[in-house]
Amino acid sequence: MDWRTWHDRYDLGGSWLERRLQAVQSQIRAALDRSPSGPLQVISLCAGQGRDLLGVLADHPRRDDVRARLVELDPRNTAFAGDLVRAADLDQVEVVTADASLTDQYRGMVPADLVLVCGVFGNIADADIDRTIDACSQLCRTGGTVIWTRHRAEPDRVPLICERFATRGFDLQWLSEREAGFGVGAHRFTGEPQRLASGVQLFGFIGYDVLKQANTEADGA
Structure with missing residues (x-):
């Protein structure tokens, strides 16, 4: 998968990816709007080109309050x-060019007010989805939001x-409709943030195309 050209579909008017981006940006705006006054910290795992967060911050009233770290492996x-x-x-x-699955990438930025895990869960194994959600209690502050x-x-x-997310102390704030053709969720953390574990890899980025092929082969076995 060429993850640079994959992002070109954001520019196709009316595409599901454009609509998903709009949904994510709407939830980012809502999270920033309800955040307490003062400095805010935001982290983005597998941030890609950062269009979701950067498209909001460009003209958001809280832009100068936000300190953010976007972690993405593809240098393009x-x-x-x-x-x-x-x-x-x-x-x-x-903007950091590095492996977003490693917890050390977020040292000094957590617990954050807003944690973005976009474009991740569809590209990793089920066990890694669980592991990443578990780690969100280390990444997100009490009252913060995970999208x-x-x-x-x-x-x-x-x-x-x-x-x-519910079992880890996160209350569902918003979920896209099933008919939208994509899933976007926003959860508010009500628990107490845990200490960030050092040197832990949260997931292996497999790619949805590889996972789809594996599921097809399993169904035909």
């Missing part, structure tokens, strides 16, 4: 995100994702 995507940061004069946004995405193709893991 981080270069794109860096251009967006500079164009919007978002000096407090850090995530996951496709609705079979096997549809959106209900299980919501259940897992």
Whole structure:
């Protein structure tokens, strides 16, 4: 999968990816709007080109309150995100080219007010989805928000994702309709943040295309 060209579909008017982006941005705005006054910290795992967060921060009233770290492995995507940061004069946004699955990438930024896990759950194994949700109690402050995405193709893991968040002290704030053709969820953390574990890999990024093929082969076995 070429993850640089994959992002081009954001520019196709009316595409499911454009509509998903709009849904994510709407939830980011809502999370920033209800955040307490003062400095805010935001982290984004597998941030891609950062269009979701950067598209909101560019003109949001809280933009100068936000310190953010976007972590993405593909240097072409981080270069794109860096251009967006500079164009919007978002000096407090850090774009890091690194493995977003490693907990050490978020040291000094957690617990955060907003945690973005977009484009992750559809590309990793079920056990890693559980592990990443568990780790959100280390990444998110009490009262903070986690926003995530996951496709609705079979096997549809959106209900299980919501259940897992609930068991970890996260209250569902919003979930996209099943008919939307994509899954976007926002959860508010009501528990106490745990200490960030050092040197832990939360997931292995497999890719939805590889996972889809594996599921097809399993069904035909």
